[in-house]
Amino acid sequence: MEDKMGITEYLPQKIRSEAEKYMTYGLEEIRVRAGKQVEYIFADHICRGIYIGRNDIEEMINYLSDYSFHAISQQLLAGFFTVEGGHRVGIAGQTGCGQKGITSVTDIASLNIRIARQIKGVAMPFMRHIRDGDSIYNTFIVSKPGDGKTTLLRDCIRILSDGGDGKRRLKVAVVDERSEIGACFHGVAQNDLGASSDVMDNCPKAYGMRMLLRSMSPDVIAVDELGGEDDLCAVNQIINCGIHILGTLHGRDMDDIDMKKLPGGIGRFVFIEKNKKGERQYSIYDKDCRLLHSAVWNCGNYKCMEMQEKPGNTSA
Incomplete structure (x- = not known):
C-alpha cells in the first residue's frame, strides 16, 4: 500500500527503506526503543528490523515535531502526540510531576507510531x-x-x-x-x-x-x-x-x-x-x-x- 500520508518521511534514513518495504503489506504500528530492534507490527505477526539508538529517536522526534519540540510539549503530557496524516505517536520516557500531575516529559526512549489509514466502505x-x-x-x-x-x-x-x-x-x-x-x-x-x-x-x-x-x-x-x-x-x-x-x-x-x-x-x-x-x-x-x-x-x-x-x- 502506498504511504500516502508520508509517515516514512519521519523516520531516520537508516530504517526508512526498511519501513517503506513493510508499508506494502498492511503495516499497522512501528515500535522504536532505544538500544533495541525496531518492531513492525502487522495484524497477525511481528517483524524485527535493525537496532536503534537514542540519537536515532532524537532524530525522529525532530522530524515528527518539525524541529519544534515546544509545539508538541503539551500533547506529550498525555503520553502521545499526533502528526500530519492522523498518525498517533505514543511515547515513554522520563516524567516530571507536580501537585497537578505530570508537568514535563524528557529523555524519550520509546516511540509507538500507530499508522492511520482510511478504509472506505468498512461501515x-x-x-x-x-x-x-x-x-x-x-x-x-x-x-x-x-x-x-x-x-x-x-x-x-x-x-x-x-x-x-x-x-x-x-x-x-x-x-x-x-x-x-x-x-x-x-x-x-x-x-x-x-x-x-x-x-x-x-x-x-x-x-x-x-x-x-x-x-x-x-x-x-x-x-x-x-x-x-x-x-x-x-x-x-x-x-x-x-x-x-x-x-x-x-x-x-x-x-x-x-x-x-x-x-x-x-x-x-x-x-x-x-x-x-x-x-x-x-x-x-x-x-x-x-x-x-x-x-x-x-x-x-x-x-x-x-x-x-x-x-x-x-x-x-
Missing part, C-alpha cells in the same frame, strides 16, 4: 442497523485500543455526511481532539469525512461537543474515545437537546459497558474484536442487549473481503 454493511429512518440511533462503537474503533467511526461519518447509504445526508459535527479522525492540516480535514461534515480539531471533547451544539446546528455529533465524566455529561446534554451522538468507547463486551455510567438513550452498541489472524468480529446490539447483527471482516492486507453474516435477530 456500509452496518448502516442499516445504525440508521433510524433518515436519522440514526444514538450509537457507541466499543473495542479495545487498536482494534479499529476510529476507522469504523470515520467511515460512518463519511457515509452519513454524504448520504452514501441512499438516505438523507446528515450534518455531522466532529470533535477531533487528537486529530485522528479528520487528520486536519491548517484546519482542513485530509481524510474524506463527506460533504456535510464540520470538524472542531484539537479541542477537548466535552468543550467541543458543547461548542458545536451551539454553533453548527448539527444532526449528529461524532466524537472519538469518550471516557471522562465531563465527556459523558456532555453526551447526556447533547441527547437531551435532541441531537444524536455517534461515539467510541474503550471496552470489551456488554458486561463491561454495564459497569460504566453511561447516559440513557443509547440505542445501538457496536462491538469490535480483533483475533490473531487480524480479522475483526463486529457485533451490534440494541439498547436491550439483543444481538441484531454479527459479522467477520478480513482486512489483513487492507483488501476488503466479502462480509460473512452470521445468524442473529435482525429486528430493530
Whole structure:
C-alpha cells in the first residue's frame, strides 16, 4: 500500500527503506526503543528490523515535531502526540510531576507510531442497523485500543455526511481532539469525512461537543474515545437537546459497558474484536442487549473481503 500520508518521511534514513518495504503489506504500528530492534507490527505477526539508538529517536522526534519540540510539549503530557496524516505517536520516557500531575516529559526512549489509514466502505454493511429512518440511533462503537474503533467511526461519518447509504445526508459535527479522525492540516480535514461534515480539531471533547451544539446546528455529533465524566455529561446534554451522538468507547463486551455510567438513550452498541489472524468480529446490539447483527471482516492486507453474516435477530 502506498504511504500516502508520508509517515516514512519521519523516520531516520537508516530504517526508512526498511519501513517503506513493510508499508506494502498492511503495516499497522512501528515500535522504536532505544538500544533495541525496531518492531513492525502487522495484524497477525511481528517483524524485527535493525537496532536503534537514542540519537536515532532524537532524530525522529525532530522530524515528527518539525524541529519544534515546544509545539508538541503539551500533547506529550498525555503520553502521545499526533502528526500530519492522523498518525498517533505514543511515547515513554522520563516524567516530571507536580501537585497537578505530570508537568514535563524528557529523555524519550520509546516511540509507538500507530499508522492511520482510511478504509472506505468498512461501515456500509452496518448502516442499516445504525440508521433510524433518515436519522440514526444514538450509537457507541466499543473495542479495545487498536482494534479499529476510529476507522469504523470515520467511515460512518463519511457515509452519513454524504448520504452514501441512499438516505438523507446528515450534518455531522466532529470533535477531533487528537486529530485522528479528520487528520486536519491548517484546519482542513485530509481524510474524506463527506460533504456535510464540520470538524472542531484539537479541542477537548466535552468543550467541543458543547461548542458545536451551539454553533453548527448539527444532526449528529461524532466524537472519538469518550471516557471522562465531563465527556459523558456532555453526551447526556447533547441527547437531551435532541441531537444524536455517534461515539467510541474503550471496552470489551456488554458486561463491561454495564459497569460504566453511561447516559440513557443509547440505542445501538457496536462491538469490535480483533483475533490473531487480524480479522475483526463486529457485533451490534440494541439498547436491550439483543444481538441484531454479527459479522467477520478480513482486512489483513487492507483488501476488503466479502462480509460473512452470521445468524442473529435482525429486528430493530
